[in-house]
Amino acid sequence: MMNEDKVHEIIQRWRETPEDLKPEDYQQFRDVGAACLSGDDGQQLLKFIQDEKNQGIVKSMGCGLLAPLVDELVRNKKSHDHCQTAITQLTKTCSSRTLLESFLELIEDLDPGAISETILVLLPHLQIVLLQLDENRAAGVGLVLSALHKQLSRLPVPYTQQQEEADEHGLCRSCVALATFTRPFIDGVKKKDENCNPTPEDEKLKAEILKFCMLSLKEPLLEAELNQDRKSTLWLFAVEIMVILPAIKESLPGLLFFSSLRKSTSMDTDLSKESAACLAYLLFVQLIAMDTFPAVFSPVFILQCNMEHINQLLSRKKESHLLKGLALFAKSLEKVEDNSLPVGLLDLESFYSAPQNLRQVLTNCPIQHLRESGLKVFQLFINKLDAEAKHKFFRCMLKTSHHAGVEGYIVNNIRSQIQSSIKGEANKWFLGMELLPLLELVLSLPRAAETDLLTNMDKIMESLNLLRCLLMKDKEMKSDADIWEELCRIKDEYLKVLRVCISMSRAYYSAEMKVLKEEQKLRVKEAKDHARSTRLLKTITVKNDKVTHMSPEVQFQVLQSALVTFDLMESLVVRIDEITEETQGKTH
């Protein structure tokens, strides 16, 4: 530590020869300032900065004080006023360029524990500095925004309502402050747009602000849980972003629907895809800015465009993304008339992959409420397809899903389509020649007689049920002799294999059951003997390693219920045989 005289001496030298300051001087100036602050002498530092005689020094070296001042502000609420005044004084005296440089450095190495606090302190001053900048303001704004966003993206996005209200890490507050921060720049651009042709500099500024909006849409908005009824801080931030976009002449239809042909911007494609998807969600689901969105697009076109966004959202395995994807899917479908989507739409890439991603959610997603709402959307999608499109979609799902649950669900849908076409207008897709290839897919066992009946149970039961219904509607079905004949052939073939399969499975499971019973008897005996238990347990593991982790009682129940299932299938097969005989009796 230097004594007071020494400091005065140095300051005197700085005052006299401001032209030959060395790097050591900058460091020393900074150290003295920092020492002042840590010694609770902030007041004195402020006086120094404000002193007319020191303006030369402050002008050239003042920026060095920013970091300690900001640090002090964040740490120590007591010194708030004079630190603020000091920074304000610096922003008036120092050159804007060096100020900006210092601020950027400051942002780059923010203390991870005080990100939002520091940002909130910095923003008003940064705004002044940037507004003072005459040249390259756009580039400056861009650098500042992306640096700030980078820091904010390190903060966790609140998951629950409580977390969002508490805003422990200050993300929500900072976002809103950031939106306020951009306002004067946007107003400037807007004014110029109204008056005359914008300069290249204005265009650059718009591009930088757009980039910031897109970044914010991805982070934190895509991650956030938003709810129209609960206008949370992040919801308000979303509104801000949606107001900024039209203000910088970025039309929402352009960003959402016609983006693929836009000249490639500096953003990478994944970012802009995810951001656009979030934008679509905010507009169509949260209805933010919906009143400024043109009301003249056709619902099918909106669905078609949104399908890209839906696909993007559903392809990620994150709850927040899936939730948004499902909501956007449902909303886009609701506007479309039932039975109206033509088959040609299914040729579009996104109309293939979005339902496939949805199917993944149904079969693989561990979160129950997503699976439930997913199933609703899945049915809604089916309802909107016209007959030919349904036919194609069912075929596609039966071929690609490899999941008995989904297949069973599709078979169920096929049955209701057949029933409604019997009742109403006959169409060739569900009551004519075209029904047969579909039935062939339904009435097939993936591994013939060796099919695992238990994993495929859902599909088999639905298929048998479908067969039963078809045969009971024999009057309608027999109107075309060829179709009836072919149907009977497919049915006979299927039932033949299924019968073999059932009897093989039953034999296997009965044998297992027998073994289990024997073992239990042995074990009871053994328990009496109190001996040699280890060796016997080992035999169980060897014999049936699939179920060894279950207790014998559970194993017994499993085997029992398997046998019941086979009985159930068989009784359905028998019932179908009976109906067949009855209908044949009628014709002869």
Next chain:
Amino acid sequence: MTTDQFLPMDDKSATAVFAANGIDVTPRKDQGVFKVVRRQGLDGDRPMIGDKVTVHYTGKLLTGKKFDCSWERKEPFCFNVGKGQVLKAWDIGVLSMQRGEVCSLLCKPDYAYGPTGNPDKIPPNSSVVFEMELLNFEGEILTADGGIMRRIKVKGEGYSNPNDGATVDVHLEGRCGDRLFDCRDVSFIVGQGEDKGIPLGVDRAMDKMQRGECCLLYLKPKYGFGNEGKPEYKVGPDKEIVYEVTLKNFKRAKESWEMDLNEKLDLVSGVKTKGNQYFKAGRHHQAVIQYQRIISWLELECGTGMEQHKKIQDYVSTAHLNLALCFLRLKEFSQAVDNCNKVIEHDESNEKALYRRGEARLLRNEYSLAMADFQKVLEVNPFNRAARAQLSSCQSKMKEHQEQEKKIYANMFQKFAERDSKTGRMKRRKDESTRSGMNGEVGIKRRRRSQDCPS
């Protein structure tokens, strides 16, 4: 240009007023859309189907209530006309307008918001009136680089388009300036138009066309006959050409999910050979299409048994490697890197994938990443002399780059000022490095042919 004189009124009187002053523009003449011209446009200058049109409009209910207005948003509205993107009445109405025309359209619910209306804005079963000004229109741009522009003369039917591998029957008329150089009926496979002397642009436009469509395609040289021209048609190098194409019929190729694995495996080797032929002939775009088909078919297959699994894996990684090579030639470096990554995911010591990724990264000025790749290549195969040569070129480029960086960071604000000039310079430098890379390649090719050929 105001029509407030007509509003508000009921459905009947509105129809009467519009019928007296205007014309029914619906094709079926069912009085679904009436048009009253307020200001004549340029005679005969009408948009064509698919054109990107720019309009200003106000939408009102018959009560006079405004429900949507682009003038208030201070932002003209753009869309592709005649393609079902907007209300039916709009597609019909705008196609009937001339450049600069101002008109009012009375639209019946069937042509507007239908029986459901639009929540909060339009009650069910409402007729609506649009005031409309056609500001501008231009052909539809089909590719991001603007190399293909389309204007549709006759609209096709439905949504279905020919996909890659589809068989199409078309009528073609190719023109260069006013001169007709090609006029014929021809059938070809999408992705392989090259074989029938059909330029890339026509081939690539097929998957945007519907059955029965007749359109004009304006092709930049890149999508026409390039810098070679086409002597048999007497088309010189770097010429812009126009094709009139009628899609008479087509049969889509099966989707991947419609084929079973054996079917795919039967076809794959043929597709691969086709791709290699195109590559050898320098038709990289066409080669890409073929290799990508292989990936779309086999990407998600795993086959039964180890042998089949390996066969599929081999096809897929070869296709990725070949794609990487194509994209290197096309200077699409990030796509080249992506394809190499796909291979490296499965096989982290794949020499070719590492080498090609290194090349791509070097050309993207990612020196240290490129270096790591070439070093990895040498770990896998210490005798790869090409990689050694690349490594030293990496080092020298890196040094050069570091000096540059130092200068730039010396003063951040100089960086702002130099930003523009720098991008120019970087571009130039990239070109240079590409060029020297290619020269180097000739030498390398002699030593290590395998790295540079599709396999």
